[in-house]
Amino acid sequence: MIDKRVASLAQALEGIADGSTVMIGGFGAVGQPDALVDALAELGIKGLTIVANNAGWSAETGIPRLMDLGLVRKIICSFPKGSTVFRELYLAGKIELELVPQGTLAERIRCGGAGVPAFYTPTSVGTPLADGKEHRDFDGRTYVMERALRADVALIEAWKADRWGNLSYRGSGRNFNPIMAMAATLTIAQANEVSTDPIDPEAVVTPGIFINRVVQVESRVEALLAAQRQA
Amino acid sequence: MIDKRVASLAQALEGIADGSTVMIGGFGAVGQPDALVDALAELGIKGLTIVANNAGWSAETGIPRLMDLGLVRKIICSFPKGSTVFRELYLAGKIELELVPQGTLAERIRCGGAGVPAFYTPTSVGTPLADGKEHRDFDGRTYVMERALRADVALIEAWKADRWGNLSYRGSGRNFNPIMAMAATLTIAQANEVSTDPIDPEAVVTPGIFINRVVQVESRVEALLAAQRQA
Amino acid sequence: MNQSVNKTTASQPEAGKVDRDAVARRLARDVEEGWYVNLGVGMPTKVADMIDGDKEVVFHSENGILGMGPGPAPDAIDPWLVNAGKKAVTLLPGSSLFHHGDSFAMIRGGHIDLCVLGAFEVAQNGDLANWTTSSDELLPAVGGAMDLAVGAKRVWVLMQHTAREGEPKLVEKCKYPLTAPGAVDRVYTELGVFEIIDGRFSIIELANGVSFEQVQALTGAPLHGN
C-alpha cells in the first residue's frame, strides 16, 4: 500500500545532507512550512542553499532561525527585506544572495520541475539584474535566458494531504508550494489535515507523484496573525 | 457588471477573421468544443491554421468538417491519424501539417500564454522532428529550442462556467483546454453549465482572466460514447 | 468601495501636503469596468477603495489571487489570505486562487490590463525606476516589480510629483537603476496626469489651480500639450 505519511518531523526530514539546496515554500508567513523549517534548524545541517521568496521576518523561527544558527551559505530569493538576521549576515559578508525577480524565480522553479533546462523572459532586460546574462531577440523584442532551478529538498506546506501525497491548499497558501513540490529530488509536505481518505480527484492541486513524505502539523494560526500585524 | 456569457454560438464566434490561427481544445472527443467548431464551420471563415492535438475522427463534425469545407490551410498537431478527411487532403498536398510531439505542443502553448517566447526541451533530439532546429547542451545533455505558440482564437470546452468566465472541467476533459485558454487573443468557451453563481475560488481551474466569452451548450454525450467505441 | 465624494485632483502642490486619496481617486476614474488590475504595494493600494461601486474591476495579487476584496473586519480575518503586501484581504464573488507559476504566467503573458505602481523616477521615454535607489544599495530587493512592469498591458505610475527634498521624479533620464525600460504609459501625481507619447511627457490634464509653469518647474523633463 502506498502511504507517504510519516509520524514525526524528524522522520520527515531524514536523510538531508550538509550542503543541500533546499526550497522553502510560502509567501511571507502564509504557506510557509514553519514546523519543518524549525525542525531542520534543530538538526544543524550545514552549508545550505535556500530557495525561497523571502528571507523571513522573525529571528525565532523559519529561515532567519536557520541563518542565525550559521547553517545557510546562500539564499536565492526575490525579496530579502524584513529579516534583521539576514540583513546583518549579508552586510557582514557571511551569506551570499542571488536576487531574482519574483516571476523569474517562479518560472525557473516550474521549469526545474518540468524538465525544461532554460527559457527566455523579458523580465529584467535593461536592468542590473540582467548583467552578464545571455540576451536574445525574438520577433523584435529582447529577452534574457534564464536557467531552471532544482533542489535536493523542497519543504512545503499544504492544508490537506492524503496517504497518496495528494495535496490541496487554503486561500493564498498555494504560492510557491505547488511548483517547488515539482522541482526537488525529495519533497516533504507538512499539512494541517492528513487523512487516509483520498482528496477528491478534481480538487487535488498537487498530485502525489511530486510528494515523498507527508507529516501532520497543527497550523500556527497565531504566528500567521502576528506576521500580518507586522506587515 | 462583468458578464462574459453570450446567448448564442454565433455571438460567441463574432469577429473571427479569415486567415486566423485557431486553437481547438480536446484530446480526441473529450474536451473538444464540438458545438463551437461546428458553428465555426458554418461561418465559412477561410485560410485557418488549426492548433490541436488530433485532426479529428468523423467527417460530419469537428476539425474534419472544417477541413472538408476547405477552410483549413494548415494544422499543427501531434497525432493526425484517424481522420480520413485529413489523410486525403494531406496526401493530395492540399493541407499543410506541422507535426509536434505532444508534450512539446503542450509546452509551446503554455509558454505562449505565459510570455515565454522560447524554451529548451530534450524531446525530439536525435529524431527527424529535430531537423533544422537549434540544438544546445546544458549540463552535458542536448536539447532543442522550441518557440512558443499563440493563436488569434482559442475554442475550448469546460464543464462549468460562471459569469466571470471562471471554468472547471470534468474528468479528463481538461487536457489542452486550460493552456489554450491562456494562449489566444480571443478565448471562447462552451460549457455544459453556465451560471451567475460563482464557482468556488478553490475549485476554479481556469480563472476568468483568460476567458472572453462563454456560451452554454448541452454536451453531446452520445457523440462522446460513439468516439470511445471507435477508439 | 462606495466613496460618496467625487472630487477632482487635489490642488496643493507642496510636498507633504499631498492629498494621496485624491490622486488615487483620479486614477481610479480612468480604470475601466472589467479590467484585471494589479496594484503595487504602498500608495497604489489606495486605488482599490476609490473605484466606483457600480464598476466591477478584478484585482489581482501576485501571490495567487484574482478577485481580491478589501481588508476584513478584525474578527473575520482568514490567516491564510493575504495580499502582496502580506496584509489580510477578502475574496469577492467570482474570485479564484492559483500558484505563483500561474500567477506570473498571467503577468508575463500580458493578461493583466493594468498595473499601478509607485516609482522613484519615471523618464520621458517610459523608463521606470522603482526598486532600488542605487546600484550598490546595501540590501536590494526586487519582488515582482520587474515582471509587472514588462508584463502588464498598461503600466500607470501613481506617485507624488517630486521627491521628499523637492527633486523631480519625472525626468529626462533615470539616474537610479531601472526596473524596466520603456514600461510606463501614464503618470498620475497631485499636479496632473501625464502620458508618455513618442518619448515625451504629454499633459493629459493639470490639477485644479495648477499652471503649466508650476508643473514644469517641478518636472525634470520638458512637458508637452496633448
Added chain:
Amino acid sequence: MNQSVNKTTASQPEAGKVDRDAVARRLARDVEEGWYVNLGVGMPTKVADMIDGDKEVVFHSENGILGMGPGPAPDAIDPWLVNAGKKAVTLLPGSSLFHHGDSFAMIRGGHIDLCVLGAFEVAQNGDLANWTTSSDELLPAVGGAMDLAVGAKRVWVLMQHTAREGEPKLVEKCKYPLTAPGAVDRVYTELGVFEIIDGRFSIIELANGVSFEQVQALTGAPLHGN
C-alpha cells in the same frame, strides 16, 4: 487485477503464437509498489491487468490522469474519462486530474518511474524506434512517444521478439527513424528479458525452454550473459 495464475514467460518462439499476456505478466512482476507508471497504447496496456492485487501502482495517462483504473462496466461509463488510447477508464482512490501542460511536466521532468512502450526496433545502445516505420511514411503521427521516451526514469519495451516476417527487432542499429536515442533500459519479449548495459544487450533471463542459440538466431545484435 487478481490474476490467479503466475506462469513464467511462454516458451513458444514462433511468431503468431506468442502469449502476449504472459509477457505482460512477466514485466508486471518487475514493477515495484508505489511506482508511477505510464503504459503506451497497445500491448503495454495489458500490464495494468497483470499487476499483483496487493501491489499498489499508480497509472498515469498523458491526457491528465494519475490513478487510472481498469475499464468500466458498460453501464458505468463516464464519457468524459478516457485514457491515452481514447478508451473509457475509471479512477481509483487517490487519483488526480490535471491538464496537458502539467501532465507533460510530469513526464519531461522525470517524475514517471516507468514507461512501458511498444517498439518497431530497439538498438543495443538503447535507441528506440516506435513511431514511424519510414522517414517518408505517408502520414506520420507522433503523439507523446518522444516525450515519454526521454522523460521517464525507466523505459521498458514490451514487444514480440521479431517482426511479422521474422526480421529481428533487437538490432545493432535502428533502420527506422528514432523516437529517442539511448532511451531504452530493458526489453521484455516472449523469448526473455534483456537489459541494455554499456551499449549491449545483456540477458537477464530466457523464457522456459529457450536456448541462448535460439534467441541469438532471432536477434539482430550480439547477446551477452549478465
